[in-house]
Amino acid sequence: MKPTLAGYARASTIAEATAWLAEADGDAKVIAGGQSLMAAINMGLGGDTRLIDINGIEALKGIRLEGDRLVIGALTRHAELGRHPLIAEHAPLLTRAVPLIAHEAIRTRGTIGGSLSHADPAAELPACVLALDALIRISGPGGEREVAADDFFEDVYVTDLAQDEIVTAISLPLAAAKEAQLIRELSRRAGDFALAGIALVRRPSGHRVAFFGTGPRPMLGRSVMAALDAGDLAAALAAVPEDIDPQSDPHASAAYRRHLASVLLRRCLEDLAA
Ligand SMILES: Cc1cc2nc3c(=O)[nH]c(=O)nc-3n(C[C@H](O)[C@H](O)[C@H](O)COP(=O)(O)OP(=O)(O)OC[C@H]3O[C@@H](n4cnc5c(N)ncnc54)[C@H](O)[C@@H]3O)c2cc1C
Structure with missing residues (x-):
C-alpha cells in the first residue's frame, strides 16, 4: 500500500x-x-x-556564465547537464559523470539540486562539485548565502541546509586551459550506485580529488592531493586509506572499497599520464 x-x-x-x-x-x-x-x-x-x-520556479532553471563562473540552476536535469555545451566546455567532469548516474529515465527527471540536497554518499554529482571546488547557492526566509561544497556535505544524507532553505544554484570556476577532469567508478551493474568512485581535477593551481562511496559523504582526499601536488605518485597511492572512511555493507566490505579506491586512483593517474 x-x-x-x-x-x-x-x-x-x-x-x-x-x-x-x-x-x-x-x-x-x-x-x-x-x-x-x-x-x-x-x-x-x-x-x-x-x-x-519547485518545478515551476523559473529562477531555478538554466545554465549560464556569470563573469568567470559557470552557474547551474538547481532544477537542471541530469540529462541536460550531460549534453549542454557550456558544461562540456567549462566543467567536462560533469559531462563525463552523467552517463554513470542511474538510467536514462531517472536522468531525464533527476536534478542536480536534488542530488546535492539528497547527499547520497555514493552519488556522482556531490563528489564532482567537491572536486570542482563549487559554491552551493542557498536561499531561505533569512536571505541568500553561498557555501563551499566542502562544508555543505556533512554526513549520510545530511547537508548544511536548514529545513526552510533550498539550493538555488551551483557556481563553479571555469576549467583552465589544459585542465584535466576525470571520473572513474566501479559498480556491479551499469546504472547501480558505485561501490567506490573518484573524481579528479588537475588545475594549474594543484589537484583536487574527491572520493565517493567510500565514507559517510563525498570526501576530499587531502593527503592524496598534497602528494600529487608534490609530484609523488607512489605517496599519493599509499595515502588513499588515510583519506577515506569506508563501511562494510551487503554490497562490499570496507577493505574491498579501500582497495577499489586505490585502483581507481591509479587508473586516473594512468589516464593523466596518457
Ligand atoms: C533506481 C535509481 C538509481 C539511481 N542511481 C543513481 C546513481 O547511480 N547515482 C546518483 O547519483 N543518483 C542515482 N539515483 C538518484 C537520482 O540521481 C536522483 O535523481 C537524485 O539523487 C535526486 O534528484 P531529484 O531531483 O530526483 O530529487 P528529489 O527526489 O525530488 O529530492 C531528493 C531530496 O532532495 C530534496 N531537494 C530536492 N531539490 C532540492 C533543492 N533544490 N533544495 C533543497 N532540497 C531539495 C528533497 O526534499 C529530497 O529530500 C538513482 C535513483 C534511482 C531511483
Whole structure:
C-alpha cells in the first residue's frame, strides 16, 4: 500500500517555497525530480509529508556564465547537464559523470539540486562539485548565502541546509586551459550506485580529488592531493586509506572499497599520464 501525503503545493517563486517550508516547521519536503524522494516516501520513510513542488520556479532553471563562473540552476536535469555545451566546455567532469548516474529515465527527471540536497554518499554529482571546488547557492526566509561544497556535505544524507532553505544554484570556476577532469567508478551493474568512485581535477593551481562511496559523504582526499601536488605518485597511492572512511555493507566490505579506491586512483593517474 502506498502511503498518503499530507498535502501538495506548487511554488512559483523561491520566496514562496521557502516561506511555506518555514511555515511547515519540518513537516514539508521540497520535491524536484522526485527520483529519490518518491522512493523514500513509498518505502514509508517520509512520515506525513507535505510536498512543495519547485518545478515551476523559473529562477531555478538554466545554465549560464556569470563573469568567470559557470552557474547551474538547481532544477537542471541530469540529462541536460550531460549534453549542454557550456558544461562540456567549462566543467567536462560533469559531462563525463552523467552517463554513470542511474538510467536514462531517472536522468531525464533527476536534478542536480536534488542530488546535492539528497547527499547520497555514493552519488556522482556531490563528489564532482567537491572536486570542482563549487559554491552551493542557498536561499531561505533569512536571505541568500553561498557555501563551499566542502562544508555543505556533512554526513549520510545530511547537508548544511536548514529545513526552510533550498539550493538555488551551483557556481563553479571555469576549467583552465589544459585542465584535466576525470571520473572513474566501479559498480556491479551499469546504472547501480558505485561501490567506490573518484573524481579528479588537475588545475594549474594543484589537484583536487574527491572520493565517493567510500565514507559517510563525498570526501576530499587531502593527503592524496598534497602528494600529487608534490609530484609523488607512489605517496599519493599509499595515502588513499588515510583519506577515506569506508563501511562494510551487503554490497562490499570496507577493505574491498579501500582497495577499489586505490585502483581507481591509479587508473586516473594512468589516464593523466596518457
Ligand atoms: C533506481 C535509481 C538509481 C539511481 N542511481 C543513481 C546513481 O547511480 N547515482 C546518483 O547519483 N543518483 C542515482 N539515483 C538518484 C537520482 O540521481 C536522483 O535523481 C537524485 O539523487 C535526486 O534528484 P531529484 O531531483 O530526483 O530529487 P528529489 O527526489 O525530488 O529530492 C531528493 C531530496 O532532495 C530534496 N531537494 C530536492 N531539490 C532540492 C533543492 N533544490 N533544495 C533543497 N532540497 C531539495 C528533497 O526534499 C529530497 O529530500 C538513482 C535513483 C534511482 C531511483
